Amino acid sequence: MSDLTAEILSPGARPTAATFPALAAPAVIWEDDRWWRFTERTDLHEVRYLAVREDGDLVAVAPLLVTREAGGLLFYDTPKMTGHTGAFGAPELLDAEQRARWEDLTVRLADARQGQYPSVALSVFGSHHGIVHAEGRDAAGRARVLAELPRLLDETAEVLGCRSSSLLYATDEQATVLGPAAEARGHIPAVLGAESVMRLDAPDWETYLAGLTSRKRSRVLGELRNYTAAGFTTVVREGPGALSGPIVDLQVKLRAKYGLPGGHERVQRDFDALRETVGDSCMVISAERDGETLGFVLYLRSGHAMYGRTAGFHEDAKGVYFALTYHETYRWALAHGVREIWYGLAAYDAKKLRGCDLEARHGWFRFTGTGATELGEALRLQGTSERDRLRGLGYDSTTSQGD
Numbered sequence: 335m336s337d338l339t340a341e342i343l344s345p346g347a348r349p350t351a352a353t354f355p356a357l358a359a360p361a362v363i364w365e366d367d368r369w370w371r372f373t374e375r376t377d378l379h380e381v382r383y384l385a386v387r388e389d390g391d392l393v394a395v396a397p398l399l400v401t402r403e404a405g406g407l408l409f410y411d412t413p414k415m416t417g418h419t420g421a422f423g424a425p426e427l428l429d430a431e432q433r434a435r436w437e438d439l440t441v442r443l444a445d446a447r448q449g450q451y452p453s454v455a456l457s458v459f460g461s462h463h464g465i466v467h468a469e470g471r472d473a474a475g476r477a478r479v480l481a482e483l484p485r486l487l488d489e490t491a492e493v494l495g496c497r498s499s500s501l502l503y504a505t506d507e508q509a510t511v512l513g514p515a516a517e518a519r520g521h522i523p524a525v526l527g528a529e530s531v532m533r534l535d536a537p538d539w540e541t542y543l544a545g546l547t548s549r550k551r552s553r554v555l556g557e558l559r560n561y562t563a564a565g566f567t568t569v570v571r572e573g574p575g576a577l578s579g580p581i582v583d584l585q586v587k588l589r590a591k592y593g594l595p596g597g598h599e600r601v602q603r604d605f606d607a608l609r610e611t612v613g614d615s616c617m618v619i620s621a622e623r624d625g626e627t628l629g630f631v632l633y634l635r636s637g638h639a640m641y642g643r644t645a646g647f648h649e650d651a652k653g654v655y656f657a658l659t660y661h662e663t664y665r666w667a668l669a670h671g672v673r674e675i676w677y678g679l680a681a682y683d684a685k686k687l688r689g690c691d692l693e694a695r696h697g698w699f700r701f702t703g704t705g706a707t708e709l710g711e712a713l714r715l716q717g718t719s720e721r722d723r724l725r726g727l728g729y730d731s732t733t734s735q736g737d
Contacts (some may be wrong), residue, residue, distance in 0.1 A: 338478065340486040342398070342493060343383040348374070349395045356469045357395075363636040364460035368612045370397055373459045375607040378406045384456070384490060386479055394479045396465045397458045400494060403451050409679075410455045412500040412699060413447040416713050422526045422679075423716035424723040432715055439712040446705025450498035454491050456483070457502035460641065461529070461679050461695065464503075477511050484516040484698065491700070498709075502526065502697045509696040516698035522710050524699065524717025528692040528724055530677040530685035532664070539665045554661055561657035565623045568662045572635075574613030577605045580627035581618060584646030608632075608643075619663055621647075621654045629654040631663065639674040640667060660688045682727050692729045 343349070350367050351358030357367035374381045379399040386394040399410045408414055408421050415421035417440050425436045458464040465483065467476045483501065491499040503526060504512050517523060536542035543551055571578075585601045608616060612634055621629035628651040633640040640663075647655055667675060677685055682692060697717075701709045 336482050336485070337389055338393075338482045338486070339387050340490060341385045341387070342490055343385055345380075345382065347383065349383055349385070354392065354395055354466075354468070356466050359636070360466065361637065361639075362462065363612070363615065363634045363639070363641050364458050364462035364464075365466045366612070366615075366636065368615075369460070369634075370458065372607050372611040373397060373399075375603075375611070376407070376459075379410060382494075384486065386483075386486065388475075388478070392468060393471060393475065394465055394467045396456050398490065398494075399455045399457055400496070401451060401453045401455075404447065406453075407459075409461055410457055410459070410502065412453040412455050412498045413450040413701075413709070416447070416699065416701075416709050417443040417716065419716070422524070422720045424719045425715065427719045427722045427726070428715060432718070436712065436715045439708055439715070442708060443705075443712060446708045449704045450701055450706075450709065452494065452496045453498040453500075454487075454494055454496040455500045455502050456487055457500070461503050461526075463501070463505070463508060465508075480508055480511040481515045483512060484519050484521055488519060488700070497703055498699070498701045500697055500699045503695040504697070506694055506696075512698065513696065519700075521698035521700045522713050524697050524713050525721040525724065526695045526697045526717075527679040527720060528682065528694050528729060529679065530682065530690040530692055532660075532675040532677065532685075532688070532690045534664060534668055534673050534675070536668060539668050542664065542668060557653065557657050558661055560653050561621070561662075564653065566621045566628070566651075566654060566657075567623070568658065568666075569620050569622050569627075570617060570666055571620070572617045574609045574616065576616050576618040577609050577613070577632075578618075578627075581605075581620070581630045581632065581646060584627070584630060584648060585644060586646075587648070588646040619658060619666060621651060621658045621662075629658055631659050633663075633675075635672070638672055639676060640672050641676045642678055656684075656688075682723070686727055692724060692727060694724060694729060 360366055363369055379401055382398040382400055384396045384398055385392055401411045425433060428436055456464055487499055487501060513523060536545055582602050582605055586598050615634045615636060617633050617635055619631050620627045628648040631645040632643045634643055677690060699713055
């Protein structure tokens with residue numbers, strides 16, 4: 335019998351750095367209690383917290399994103415992301431038989447999804463696993479928690495009355511422990527994509543350029559020349575004041591372009607929440623011409639790392655994306671002691687071409703009742719295709735995905 339137990343904190347109860355020091359200035363911004371306060375501001379999920387104890391001592395905490403009905407954010411809504419290639423998956427890479435089965439399943443998933451709410455995901459915004467271990471826990475202690483986490487989540491889902499659940503965005507290292515434990519309980523594994531991380535080892539911009547192949551160096555310099563010739567200059571603003579009106583407008587236009595929900599009011603609300611929670615960590619790198627902001631990337635800075643949060647570009651900002659998101663960002667980062675830039679999931683070809691490492695993220699899903707079989711089958715095909723996509727990019731995880 336395991337001596338690990340878990341308690342779902344009551345609504346409104348929250349772990350803080352004062353009571354759980356591991357949440358203070360952690361290595362990863364998504365594990366900062368200020369970021370968890372931002373996550374609480376969402377109106378699409380109910381945020382609860384799971385407190386894990388060993389022999390009565392608090393040894394880990396994790397955020398839970400509860401989706402009461404369909405309509406949660408795609409990357410954290412367990413039923414919604416299943417069968418939805420906007421979340422992950424590349425069904426075009428499946429063989430003919432699998433592809434035919436995928437197409438047959440996906441036209442029937444809408445009804446299957448409806449029976450899976452309420453739903454709970456152990457995860458946090460930033461496409462991060464969310465589990466934070468107490469300070470001083472050794473590798474064996476952390477592994478004990480991970481090995482029991484699928485059981486604890488099953489118990490949590492039952493208490494919350496959730497019909498589906500998921501453990502999302504685990505790293506390869508975590509998956510070596512989580513995977514066998516989750517699959518032993520019947521949870522369905524899936525590769526969810528990869529975090530794209532740029533590691534900057536050069537001491538300065540000139541050394542960085544010198545270390546590139548001649549072809550890559552020529553492309554970088556050419557893109558920067560075009561950027562400058564088009565009249566753009568780069569402006570960097572840090573702190574709460576960086577979240578100004580022009581970038582709100584650009585973000586609204588970007589979301590509209592890609593059919594994402596939320597007009598000006600919602601985007602402004604999100605930016606206000608960022609300012610009020612992690613404002614001190616915000617920095618905006620923008621492309622400006624004649625005093626007008628025509629492109630921006632919003633990062634959160636923590637220690638020696640920067641984390642891409644969102645971006646927006648005006649339709650007149652041709653050729654600005656690569657110059658600003660990569661080259662100008664690298665130049666600033668190298669001059670200010672930043673050694674890692676986290677760009678998130680998706681757009682892997684462009685990120686790998688610019689030098690990012692791809693680090694797989696894994697998930698495990700559990701469905702119950704009507705529609706569970708169809709959802710599970712679609713999920714396996716979806717995860718298989720995402721795994722094959724990453725392999726095609728030269729990434730080959732050694733973690734078992736149940737195949």
